[in-house]
Amino acid sequence: MVEITYRDALRDALRDAMAADDRVVVIGEEVGAYGGAYGVTKGLIEEFGPERLIDTPISEPGIVGTAVGAAMTGLRPVAELMYVDFLGLVMDQLANQAAKIRYMFGGQIGVPMVLRTQGGTGRSAGAQHSQSLEAWVMHTPGLRLAMPATAEDAYHLLRQALTLSDPVVFIEHKALYARKETADLTRAPAPWGKAIVRRPGRDATIVTYSRMVHVALEAANRLAALGHDVEVIDLRTLAPLDIETVIASVNRTGRAVALSEGPLTAGVAAELAARISEECFDYLEDPVIRIAGEDIPIPVSPELEAGSVPSVELVVETLTRMLSR
Amino acid sequence: MPINTPLLDFYRTMRRIRSFEEHVADLYVRGGTAGSMLHLSIGEEAAAAGVSAAMKPEDRFTTHHRGHGIFLARGAAPDRMMAEIAGKEVGYCRGKGGSMHIADMALGHLGANAIVGGGIPHVVGAGLSAKRLGTGAVAVAFFGDGAMQQGLLYESMNMAALWELPVVFVCVNNQYGMATRIDHATKVTAFDQRARAFGLAAAMVDGEDVEAVHAAASEIVDGARAGQPGYLAVTCYRFFGHGRMDKSPYRSPEEEAAGRKRDPIAFARARLIERGLSEAAALDAIDTAARAEMAATVDFATAATAPALASMFRDVFAVGEPEPESVRTRIARVLARS
Numbered sequence: 001m002v003e004i005t006y007r008d009a010l011r012d013a014l015r016d017a018m019a020a021d022d023r024v025v026v027i028g029e030e031v032g033a034y035g036g037a038y039g040v041t042k043g044l045i046e047e048f049g050p051e052r053l054i055d056t057p058i059s060e061p062g063i064v065g066t067a068v069g070a071a072m073t074g075l076r077p078v079a080e081l082m083y084v085d086f087l088g089l090v091m092d093q094l095a096n097q098a099a100k101i102r103y104m105f106g107g108q109i110g111v112p113m114v115l116r117t118q119g120g121t122g123r124s125a126g127a128q129h130s131q132s133l134e135a136w137v138m139h140t141p142g143l144r145l146a147m148p149a150t151a152e153d154a155y156h157l158l159r160q161a162l163t164l165s166d167p168v169v170f171i172e173h174k175a176l177y178a179r180k181e182t183a184d185l186t187r188a189p190a191p192w193g194k195a196i197v198r199r200p201g202r203d204a205t206i207v208t209y210s211r212m213v214h215v216a217l218e219a220a221n222r223l224a225a226l227g228h229d230v231e232v233i234d235l236r237t238l239a240p241l242d243i244e245t246v247i248a249s250v251n252r253t254g255r256a257v258a259l260s261e262g263p264l265t266a267g268v269a270a271e272l273a274a275r276i277s278e279e280c281f282d283y284l285e286d287p288v289i290r291i292a293g294e295d296i297p298i299p300v301s302p303e304l305e306a307g308s309v310p311s312v313e314l315v316v317e318t319l320t321r322m323l324s325r
Numbered sequence: 326m327p328i329n330t331p332l333l334d335f336y337r338t339m340r341r342i343r344s345f346e347e348h349v350a351d352l353y354v355r356g357g358t359a360g361s362m363l364h365l366s367i368g369e370e371a372a373a374a375g376v377s378a379a380m381k382p383e384d385r386f387t388t389h390h391r392g393h394g395i396f397l398a399r400g401a402a403p404d405r406m407m408a409e410i411a412g413k414e415v416g417y418c419r420g421k422g423g424s425m426h427i428a429d430m431a432l433g434h435l436g437a438n439a440i441v442g443g444g445i446p447h448v449v450g451a452g453l454s455a456k457r458l459g460t461g462a463v464a465v466a467f468f469g470d471g472a473m474q475q476g477l478l479y480e481s482m483n484m485a486a487l488w489e490l491p492v493v494f495v496c497v498n499n500q501y502g503m504a505t506r507i508d509h510a511t512k513v514t515a516f517d518q519r520a521r522a523f524g525l526a527a528a529m530v531d532g533e534d535v536e537a538v539h540a541a542a543s544e545i546v547d548g549a550r551a552g553q554p555g556y557l558a559v560t561c562y563r564f565f566g567h568g569r570m571d572k573s574p575y576r577s578p579e580e581e582a583a584g585r586k587r588d589p590i591a592f593a594r595a596r597l598i599e600r601g602l603s604e605a606a607a608l609d610a611i612d613t614a615a616r617a618e619m620a621a622t623v624d625f626a627t628a629a630t631a632p633a634l635a636s637m638f639r640d641v642f643a644v645g646e647p648e649p650e651s652v653r654t655r656i657a658r659v660l661a662r663s
């Protein structure tokens with residue numbers, strides 16, 4: 001068991017993957033000497049050198065496109081986008097190129113690359129540096145998508161992503177980097193693509209991922225004090241989506257909340273609610289409720305920013321309403 | 326008695342910019358600003374003052390994330406700027422934008438931008454509308470050396486040149502993009518060559534000498550107004566870290582000391598005195614007045630009220646359009662019905 005932060009777990013995963021496989025290279029802005037805008041790659045250049053920690057100009061489409069070409073020709077690139085918001089710049093290389101190459105070319109070749117980035121609110125970084133854009137990725141056939149909530153998952157999911165044959169978008173949460181936990185990184189990890197029940201419960205199921213897992217767990221604790229026993233499922237990866245674990249839980253509890261930080265409309269919570277409604281129809285006591293970010297750009301003012309994404313209070317309030325009838 | 330020369334005006338503008346930056350940095354460190362990111366333009370004042378003075382009131386512009394000085398030089402009210410950076414309702418963008426997203430259509434400021442290069446193509450559009458509507462206005466994009474490696478810049482340069490638009494691209498080359506020195510970001514740092522390759526008029530100028538910046542900018546801006554779009558790189562030095570909290574461990578103290586000697590304010594001051602256009606006491610009085618002005622903006626911003634929570638739903642779409650329903654309201658409505 002070790003005390004480890006989410007940030008350090010990510011770095012350990014990169015280090016171990018680079019030590020195990022020469023083909024792994026990291027490419028992005030400030031990933032080398034500076035150690036990454038959020039410090040994830042700090043120190044790696046001393047171990048692996050500038051040939052494997054490749055600092056780039058501010059040229060995001062070029063970075064991702066380079067990773068695509070390198071992945072097709074023998075390397076295992078980890079491209080880093082400093083902010084998930086910059087998907088706006090690289091969406092062609094990601095969605096029209098990386099995601100489609102295997103299929104368009106009749107299965108001749110895959111694009112085994114990882115695009116690491118970070119998103120979400122919590123630092124008052126404004127409308128262009130705070131978004132939750134996972135729905136863009138999840139909506140694109142051909143892409144894998146991991147969104148770890150814990151340091152242990154940050155480590156294992158990144159290691160696993162670096163063994164896959166297809167492009168993986170790996171979205172970290174900026175508010176989790178400093179979060180510390182006691183983890184056992186040597187324990188066999190949950191398989192790639194499997195959700196985890198973070199807290200068992202009988203009365204309702206919250207299905208979520210990334211930072212919202214912690215919001216859900218805190219809400220579940222407060223709800224327990226009110227006599228409600230709520231289950232919390234951490235999806236860990238959104239593609240693949242482990243709907244079986246969700247179905248089993250909701251069929252047992254009869255109530256489901258889909259919780260996501262991203263905007264409500266056509267978002268991840270909407271997809272989850274649709275899947276649950278289809279699959280668990282006969283077992284549901286209530287409509288599946290989506291709790292998600294407001295349908296607005298993220299304002300810079302800290303009060304407005306905090307008010308624009310789901311809070312523990314809103315989750316407690318919603319489940320209390322559902323469970324007190 | 327100081328003699329009224331453009332240089333004295335430049336000096337005052339540059340001093341006001343620096344004083345603003347010093348005050349906003351202090352407010353940031355004390356936790357009084359809204360955003361977690363604050364980029365100071367100290368050392369780059371001559372680019373702001375010199376280019377701005379070459380523009381006309383009707384001209385339009387966009388800036389990068391390090392744009393406080395440019396906006397001030399274009400006539401911004403520093404109290405409303407400070408209030409915006411503090412995330413207050415009376416700020417230029419009602420506290421929704423902050424330091425990196427400040428804008429004011431009344432002054433032709435089409436917006437600061439947190440996407441490196443993001444505001445550059447907007448001036449091509451502003452040039453297109455100026456040409457089509459016959460306004461005579463020039464549109465100027467300000468950006469950093471980091472944006473010189475964004476592909477979007479070259480699409481923009483090409484279109485501006487092809488369509489002979491009244492557009493100027495101004496690169497504030499402070500030698501660094503975050504921790505990356507320009508020679509680690511590109512092989513060729515003679516940026517004017519690139520602009521010329523597209524058919525733009527182009528120049529590079531020393532950002533320590535505000536008169537030289539103004540002269541070079543005037544030629545380029547006047548040319549753009551007459552249908553020859555242009556490019557100007559202002560060579561300066563980023564005196565401090567990328568953001569306020571960055572201590573720049575990636576560059577040597579010697580380099581920083583040498584870089585900070587290239588101070589456009591000290592340079593203008595020495596020249597004013599040397600030419601007998603002003604004297605130390607008069608310049609000190611300008612400095613004192615700037616400090617008092619900017620200290621008052623901090624008081625103004627601190628005392629101003631934060632935006633109401635419900636204001637987050639305003640301005641997603643035009644006035645009169647329905648606002649998005651809040652998640653809380655929707656859930657209550659749905660659960661009341663079922």
Ligand SMILES: Cc1ncc(C[n+]2csc(CCOP(=O)(O)OP(=O)(O)O)c2C)c(N)n1
Nearest residue numbers: 391439440441469470471472499501502503
């Ligand atoms: C598209 C994009 N990529 C990366 C960043 C992160 N970033 C913010 S400022 C910056 C450096 C910009 O350097 P430069 O253009 O020279 O402007 P300066 O900060 O020196 O004024 C970087 C990499 C960003 N905001 N947008």
Ligand SMILES: [Mg+2]
Nearest residue numbers: 469470501502
């Ligand atoms: Mg720069």
